[in-house]
Amino acid sequence: MxxxxxxxxxxxxxxxxxxxxxxxxxxxxxxxxxxxxxxxxxxxxxxxxxxxxxxxxxxxxxxxxxxxFDAWHKAAFTACTGLNCEGLSRGFWNSVEILVPSTILSIAMASISGYAIANWRFKGSEVFFTILIFGAFIPYQVMIYPLVILLREIGLFGSLWGLVLVHTVFGMPILTLLFRNYFTSLPEELFKAARVDGAGFWGIFFRVLVPMSLPIFMVALILQMTGIWNDFLFGVIYTRPDQYPMTVQLNNIVNAVQGVKEYNVNMAATLLTGIVPLTIYFVSGKLFVRGIAAGAVKG
Amino acid sequence: MQTQRPNALFRNLTAKIAALPMIATALFVFVGCTLWTVYYSFTKSRMLPSDKWVGLQQYERLWNTPKWQIAVENLLIFGFCMMILSLVIGFVLAALLDQKIRFENTIRTIILYPFALSFIVTGLIWQWVLNPDFGIQQVVRDLGWQSFEFNPLFNPDIVIYGVLIAAVWQGSGFIMVVMLAGLRGIDEEIWKAARVDGIPRWRTYVFIIIPMMRPVFVTALVLIASGIIKVYDLVKAQTNGGPGISSEVPAKYVIDMMFGNQNLGQGFAASTMMLLSVAVILIPWAYLEFGRKKHG
Structure with a gap:
């Protein structure tokens, strides 16, 4: 045979x-x-x-x-930033605490917005969307200080939730674009059939669109996880030192002025910080490429 | 059936409420905060925002500050080189990968991984690789070339090129992906026709493929340009603006002024200049891109 x-x-x-x-x-x-x-x-x-x-x-x-592996151990648990000698582990957990709510909130907000302007167009929806997309090109430096004032007004400045809000706001343009384009590409009959069956705004979203949009949610997840994990600017401005994310703490450890430079500890710390996005990258493969290429898609 | 259609504002009400976060982001943050900063760049703000109008005084002082002058000069050098290098490297890599070579996926994975890393990590890696006592310079000297000199991070004249090496390392893989998508979108027939006519490969690329890929190049250019303006973390980690102030960039100047020097007015004026430079790039592009679509 x-x-x-x-x-x-x-x-x-x-x-x-x-x-x-x-x-x-x-x-x-x-x-x-x-x-x-x-x-x-x-x-x-x-x-x-x-x-x-x-x-x-x-x-x-x-x-x-x-x-x-001494350098790894030191980088993770005993390296000092200022008076604090707990190593990067604290920064790691801070980053996780920032990452989880920021990712969930930004994807939830953006997917709903994308859905609203893709399938429930209303007067002015395209105008707001265009502003949003152009807003993505405005340098953060232009908006950073007024946002400090806004957050202080609502009592969130220097807190975890303030930073979460900032990540949600600045994740909005790219994610909304991503979801809007995806929902627009789905056949319209699907949407109409659901409406005829009596499904409303939320019914269609949760029972029809979300279940069939898993790939795009994955793309958004990858995009936000790497983006938020790698953030430095917002972390350093909108949180207090005891809540600094890993990137900020890493920079403080490696670029500390005092003390003898321990290059092995520095490199172990740098690797530790890079491991999370690298893992996402190597595991997700093609989806990661799709995620970053989403930025290149024209609206 | 639904009840009689109520007035326009309440039609689609759920959708409007659901889109409120997006509307608020667009109006309050992107429009509101931007206008706020532009307005306060004309005031005498120092430690706190002040309403005292001083006209263009902040801008005059800004352009007379050596740190800002160096920052702008650096950005121009860095930006020019970054654009050329990213486009050339990105395109050449994409063309190489497009030759149906083996291990394409592996090679792409290796070229693209730096893009997953943050600028902080990138800066720290290259700070170490370019370290004069242990890095590339020392390695070449140990090989026998004793007078070899390559120490960008501690030489004020070339420090910005040290930052450039790291930035190209981090970002060019992404441009390659964009270019590769463009190359794959080109009709196979064109290659066949060129081959039948006996046109050499490189000439086909230069005179046929590249002109056809113009939109892809424009997109890549916009992506690179918007990244260049934002360069902050990389410099912060790799050189922290040093030695002295020789690797300062505008984005860092703004943050230093606002949060380090308690000089808000300077920060606002500098960030408004950044906004202006983005507008100079963005508006013609948007005009070409979307204006044409409507007419065509």
């Missing part, structure tokens, strides 16, 4: 002409480029696994002679 199946071992009878001139140029160019992109990550990993004496002697590219 097995003989009938395609002969797997006879595939590609002739070896390919791997060494044409064009191929050599192509692959050597690629090798140089890949080195530029890949080596910094490699350098970070090996540096974080060395001890300080070894770093002082060797060069940054040499693999560690003796692998030690």
């Amino acid at each position: 097995a003989d009938i199946s395609y002969p797997t071992d006879a595939r590609g009878a002739k070896p390919r002409r791997v060494m044409t001139k064009g191929n050599v140029i192509l692959w050597s160019t690629l090798a140089v480029i890949l080195a530029y992109y890949a080596l910094p990550l490699y350098v970070m990993v090996v540096t974080s696994l060395k001890g300080m004496p070894e770093i002082r002697m060797g060069n940054i590219f040499s693999p560690p002679m003796e692998i030690t």
Whole structure:
């Protein structure tokens, strides 16, 4: 029986002409480029696994002679920022506390807004949407101070929820665009049929659209998780030092003026902060590309 | 059936209420806060916002401040190089990946991963790789080239190029993705026709493909440009504006003035200048992009 199946071992009878001139140029160019992109990550990993004496002697590219995780432990639990010596773990949990509500709130708000302007157009909805999209290009620096005043007025300045609100507001343009475009692309008959069956605004949204929009919710989730985790500016302005997200704490640890520079601890801390978005990136693959390409989609 | 249609305001009421957060964001934050900042850039605000009108005085002082002058100069150099490099590298990479090579996915994954990292992480990585005592400079010297000199982060004349290397590393993969999508959108027939006519590959790219991809280039340019104006965290982490003030950028100037120097008026004026430069790029683009669509 097995003989009938395609002969797997006879595939590609002739070896390919791997060494044409064009191929050599192509692959050597690629090798140089890949080195530029890949080596910094490699350098970070090996540096974080060395001890300080070894770093002082060797060069940054040499693999560690003796692998030690002391730097990782110190970066996570005992590195100091100012008077505080709890390491990055506190920043990590602060970031998680910021990330979870910000992601949920921003996606909820934006998906509902996108749905309202895609399927329930009302007078002026396109105008507000256009303002929103153009608003995405306004430098944050222009709006940062009045927002401080606004948040202070409603008593949220310096609190976790103030920062959550800021993330929700600035996530609005791209996410609303994402959801609006997706909901517009769905067949209109679906929407009409649901209306004929008597479903209202929320009924259609929760029972018809949300269940069939899982991919776009995933894209939004990836976009917001990496974006909010990587934020520095809002974290440093809208929260107090004891609530600083991981990026801010990382910068404070590494760029601390006093003390001896411990490069291995610094690199371990940098890696620890980068691990979350890197994991999202490597796990999500194609969806991540779709997420960032959403920014390139024209409205 | 529904009851008689009530007046226009209450029609679709649920939808309007549901869209309120978006409307509030658009009106209060994007329009309101922006106008607020522009208005207060003409006042004498220092520690607190003040209503005392001083006309263009803040702007005069701004353009006479060395730190701001350096910041603008840096942004121009950085912006120009970043645009050229991102476009060239992004396009070349996309064209390479478009040759139906093996391991395409792996290669794309490697080129794009820096884009997932924050600017803080990017800045700190490159601060270490460019470290004069242990980084690239020392490695090359250890190889035997004793007089090798490559120390951008501590040389005021070239520090901005050190930041540039990191920014290109972080952002060019994204431009590659945009370009690759554009290349994949080009009709296979065009390649066939060019091959039949015996046109060399590179000429096909330069004279046929690139002109066809104009909209993609414009989109990429807008994306890069809006990123350039916002550069703040990268400089903050990699050099903190140093050595001295030689790697300052406008976005950092604004934050320093508002939250470090208690000089709000300067911060407002500087951020209004940033807004102006965005408008200079954005308005012609929007006009071309959307104006044409309506007429065509």
